[in-house]
Amino acid sequence: MGSTEHADPVVHDVAVIGAGPAGLSAALNLVRAKRTVLLVDANRPRNAATLRSHGFLTRDGISPLELRKLGRTEVEGYPEATVVQSVVDLVAPDADTNTWRVHGSWRGTELETLARTVVVATGLREEFPSLPMLRAFYGTAVHSCVECDAYDKAGQPLAFICETDDLVDRALLIAAWTDDLIVYTNGVAPLDAPGRARLSAAGVVVDERVVEDLEGDRSGMTGVRLADGHVEPRTGGFVRPVWHADLDWLRASASADAAADTPEPLEGLQRDTQGLLVVDRVGRTSVPGLYAVGDVTPPGPEQLIVAAGHGAVTAAAVHRDLVGGLADLRDAV
Incomplete structure (x- = not known):
């Protein structure tokens, strides 16, 4: 997706940030709920060095990279899906549009779009x-x-x-x-x-x-x-390893001031002692309209099939919340 400097950004129902098993599963189930989904893939999987993944029913022994490739292809097969490769550097509530503003870039190409809801599925960084x-x-x-x-x-x-x-x-x-x-x-x-x-x-x-x-x-x-x-x-x-949840791009504002060296963190966002995003049993964070799945939530790293299951559960919650009407982000954040 190129720069949208001269055009109004597209508004997606959901932006899924991260294309591991959790994010892919969430995106797949959301497009099958007829939701317009932007899936943002930075292509930096934590398990890139692993040759074989195990415990995933019908896919035992498959390469994790192949599993991601198959999942991405499935999501891309739906007209409701937009899949882009980009490194997200800002997700923040936009008070003017009552949506989330998503910004990223990849090799000089900018991503600038809006979404009614956001699912964080970016996983963790390992320190050995x-x-x-x-x-x-x-x-x-x-x-x-x-x-x-x-x-x-x-x-x-x-x-x-x-x-x-x-x-x-x-x-x-x-x-x-x-x-x-x-x-x-x-x-x-x-x-x-x-x-x-x-x-x-x-x-x-x-x-x-x-x-x-x-x-x-x-x-x-x-x-x-x-x-x-x-x-x-x-x-x-x-x-x-020691795991780190790099989430500085979740910010309080999408204004120019958010690009400062010490951007204001997203108000009301709860994280545990390890820095992981605190969620309820279906992946809702403490901020309305923002969800999280997979390794970035407690207890941290989990088997691929478990992460995929969590993605499906959270997708159902996002869809139900959109049907029921989300709280106004301008009041909640």
């Missing part, structure tokens, strides 16, 4: 422990989603690298698939006596030394190298 070779093995030997990938690592000597305070619960979950698990705190993750006792009872080894890097070659990962030089043979494992 600082290990030079981690990215080389991520998605093949090392994974972050236990439910998705532990089956294929069952019975192997595994490592779990975690620097956060949920180390114990996550380690015990991984231990359900192997009896040879070493947890690496990297000298960072807090671990109290009760936590140590739980891990010990499950046969999980804890190593609190600093991890220098992973070792391996083109055939795969072979071990974990510690800062003291010790190399522990490991064929794979899991890592606990």
Whole structure:
């Protein structure tokens, strides 16, 4: 979609920001409700490094990129859908039109449009422990989603690298698939006596030394190298990223002042302690007309099929709200 400098922006019923399983599912169900939908795809999936996704009924083992491609093609097949590639930099209520103003750009082409409602499905950004070779093995030997990938690592000597305070619960979950698990705190993750006792009872080894890097070659990962030089043979494992919800583009105003270095955040928008968007059971945020689905909502990252299910549930809520009439955004925001 090109610049609309000399034309009035199109008003869509719904703008879905993000084209992962949650956003695609929401968009598909909304166009089938005869809603005009703008689907904005930045083409920056968090699971781009993953070769195979699992647990998605009828699509077990499919490439996540292929799954996204199939979903986007399905949505594009409906005349009610407009699918664009763009990086959104502003979504804000427009008091003059009682809609949401959506702005973005992609390689010099601007996106400028209006929508009666907005569904945020942008997912999360991952921050990994600082290990030079981690990215080389991520998605093949090392994974972050236990439910998705532990089956294929069952019975192997595994490592779990975690620097956060949920180390114990996550380690015990991984231990359900192997009896040879070493947890690496990297000298960072807090671990109290009760936590140590739980891990010990499950046969999980804890190593609190600093991890220098992973070792391996083109055939795969072979071990974990510690800062003291010790190399522990490991064929794979899991890592606990720190997730960030980058939502600075949700702003209070679509005026020129919103482009300032410190734009005013969207008033009344509730986020939890991790920065995720707080929603009700059908994806409504605390701001009328704004919805959120998928990883950007608590509890955070989830299986693809779960995210897709949430997208369908929220689509139904958006449609019902549009039928019933939304609260006036000028009064709500």
